Amino acid sequence: MSELAGVEVGTELPPITVTLTRASLVRYAGASGDFNPIHYSDHFARALGLETCIAHGMLTMGTALRVVTDWCGDPARVLSYGVRFAKPVPVPDDAEGASVTFAGRVTKVSDAVATVTIDALCGEEKVLAAATAEVALA
């Protein structure tokens, strides 16, 4: 891998905004094998006290990492990645779906490893907490 140059604490990664619709959830269910019905059926979502279907936490987590891999190019640079699922992302059954914005910034650089902290906002809600990835710079 070539060196990822000029990375320092405070470096901002280009943010991305993603629209999640019911089709996104069905597609992720099929690809991941996670067929929990709260991700595609309002009937089952309401039975758990939710207003509507929610996105798979792993779909939100996986999408958030695109901020890092779009920036660093090679996903093999990702050494670790962790999040806490702070709030669900409700995905209504309409044409608009849910819009989530992901942003990242470098919060630590040590021994050729950058730590990136990711923010994930759906409306005013922070849907991920403590979202950090370690990225190999060399």
Added chain:
Amino acid sequence: MRAIEERTGFTFPPTAPYPVTAGKIREFAAALGDANPRYAGEDAVAPPTFAAVLAADAWDGLFTDPELDLQLKRTIHYDQKFAYARPLRAGDVVTSTLTIEKVRVRGNTAFITVSVALATVAGEHLCTATSTLLHTWEDES
């Protein structure tokens, strides 16, 4: 004491080997809306969070063990962490081995921390996926 507490430290047998294919990687990357060129072609690597698909295979051990009295539909994914030795690649044949690391029970809820070690059938360590699962039992009173 709940049965799950008594099993802290227990390691389940490895899952059946899972062959990672270029087609599955392409499908998974498309589901993330991710057009990174490294996820395409015969020598594709998998998106880092693809490891969760294999980890979830091992979670089944928790939910199919009748002694543990745990149900997937009463479980919330509380947090998730991955530590990678290298990316999963098309052609890897991978087993997942789950260990119950830590259990905290309060009333009818439990925070269950599990680690899943992903390794090739040749024994190469690939990734450790650590999750905290929040389980709620139905009220028994």
